[in-house]
Each structure stands twice: as structure tokens, then as C-alpha cells.
Amino acid sequence: MHTDAVLFDVDDTLCRYRRTGDELLAVAFERTGLDPFITLAEYHGRYPEFVDDSDSVADLRERCFAAIAAEKGRDPEAGRRVARAYADERDHGDVEPTAGLDAALSALDDLPLGVVTNGAPKMQSAKLAALGLADAFDVVVHAGYDAPAKPSPAPFREALSALDARPERTYHVGDSLSSDVAGARAAGVGAVWLTGGEPAAAPDEEPNPDPDPEPDHAIATLAELSGVLGR
Numbered sequence: 001m002h003t004d005a006v007l008f009d010v011d012d013t014l015c016r017y018r019r020t021g022d023e024l025l026a027v028a029f030e031r032t033g034l035d036p037f038i039t040l041a042e043y044h045g046r047y048p049e050f051v052d053d054s055d056s057v058a059d060l061r062e063r064c065f066a067a068i069a070a071e072k073g074r075d076p077e078a079g080r081r082v083a084r085a086y087a088d089e090r091d092h093g094d095v096e097p098t099a100g101l102d103a104a105l106s107a108l109d110d111l112p113l114g115v116v117t118n119g120a121p122k123m124q125s126a127k128l129a130a131l132g133l134a135d136a137f138d139v140v141v142h143a144g145y146d147a148p149a150k151p152s153p154a155p156f157r158e159a160l161s162a163l164d165a166r167p168e169r170t171y172h173v174g175d176s177l178s179s180d181v182a183g184a185r186a187a188g189v190g191a192v193w194l195t196g197g198e199p200a201a202a203p204d205e206e207p208n209p210d211p212d213p214e215p216d217h218a219i220a221t222l223a224e225l226s227g228v229l230g231r
């Protein structure tokens with residue numbers, strides 16, 4: 001089948017932060033002078049509760065850290081301060097490409113390529129620039145900013161229209177079942193799930209054997225992308 005275009009998520013699909021959440025959290029506590037009373041596992045465990053009502057990851061983190069603080073008999077403001085220090089410490093240019101990224105992009109270099117990311121424009125362009133991909137994509141849709149956030153089909157439709165691509169002949173590649181796979185399906189776009197990147201999943205967890213929603217293809221690294229797209 002002829003493919004019109006391929007879309008990509010950014011975080012944990014094109015790249016990952018070099019500095020882990022554990023490292024940042026330790027620095028955030030150090031900077032605020034508080035004893036470390038929140039673990040990354042607690043944060044990741046509570047994270048899904050705040051996704052629906054948060055405007056941004058920074059907002060989500062503040063509310064989540066405040067809730068954990070309150071639960072532990074701490075001042076919620078202390079949790080918010082740690083969350084703000086965490087956000088301050090994060091360098092969005094300090095990212096590394098995910099495995100197989102170069103090979104995947106060179107195999108697709110004759111196709112229109114787009115990005116559909118739930119991330120602030122400034123933050124995501126710092127990442128693309130650091131990866132040397134500032135001009136690699138024909139369209140970048142910052143969902144949640146230029147359009148409603150994934151899994152809304154709206155940001156996918158915006159990318160399709162910019163690329164003049166038909167949904168049934170377009171694929172979206174992303175690590176999140178709940179935003180990438182669900183959103184692509186809602187827009188009628190083929191979904192390629194990069195396994196193992198769900199934010200709430202432990203790093204050593206096996207990929208979900210029964211993913212919901214179901215992707216059209218599941219790949220462990222981007223090196224497998226051109227193969228599943230039949231190129």
C-alpha cells in the first residue's frame with residue numbers, strides 16, 4: 001500500500017531525556033532544602049489521577065506533588081515547591097535519540113513527515129533542535145497548544161491537512177496507548193505503538209501483551225518501523 005505520510009510523537013518516541021526522573025527529583029529536593037519525601041515511583045503511581053484536569057505536565061506535577069505532600073501530613077506548598085524546582089532543573093535540550101531513530105527517518109526520507117506531540121512549543125522545539133531534527137518534519141502540531149491534546153483526533157487531522165495526506169494512508173508512531181494509539185485510531189490513522197514507553201510502567205516491565213486500544217503494529221524500537229510499513 002502506498003503511504004501518504006508518517007507522523008511521530010516526540011517524548012519517548014523520537015527521544016528521551018538523558019537525566020532520569022530520579023536524578024532530577026534528588027536535585028529538586030536538594031535545591032528546596034527539604035528532606036526527600038516523594039519518590040519517583042509514588043509520583044508515577046499517582047500521575048494518572050491528575051492527567052484529565054491538568055493543563056500541562058508542570059501543572060500536573062505540582063498538583064500531584066501537593067497531594068502526596070498532604071497525604072504525608074506535609075504542607076502541600078512544599079510539594080509544589082519541589083515540583084517547581086524539578087521543572088526548573090529539566091533541560092529540554094538534554095535529550096538523546098531513541099534507538100533506531102536515524103535508520104527510521106532515512107528509510108522514510110521520501111515521505112512527508114510530521115510530529116504530533118502533547119508538549120509546549122518551546123520545550124519540544126528545543127528537543128528537535130538538540131536531535132538535529134529542527135527541519136526534519138514538514139509539520140509540527142503541538143497538541144494542547146495549537147489544537148486539543150491527544151487523544152483528540154483534532155491534532156492528527158491538523159497534521160493530515162497540512163501534509164495533504166489521507167488518514168487511511170497515514171501512520172502515527174508513538175509510545176503511549178492512551179494518547180498516541182487512541183488518538184490515531186480516533187482520527188482513522190494507522191497506529192504504530194512503540195512498546196515499553198508508557199509513563200506509568202516500570203522501566204523493566206514487559207510490554208503489555210494485550211494492549212488496549214489495539215495498535216495496527218507494535219514495535220520494540222524504531223529500527224523495526226520501515227519493516228512494518230512495508231518499505
Ligand SMILES: [Mg+2]
Pocket residue numbers: 009010011012013174175176197
Ligand atoms: Mg510519548
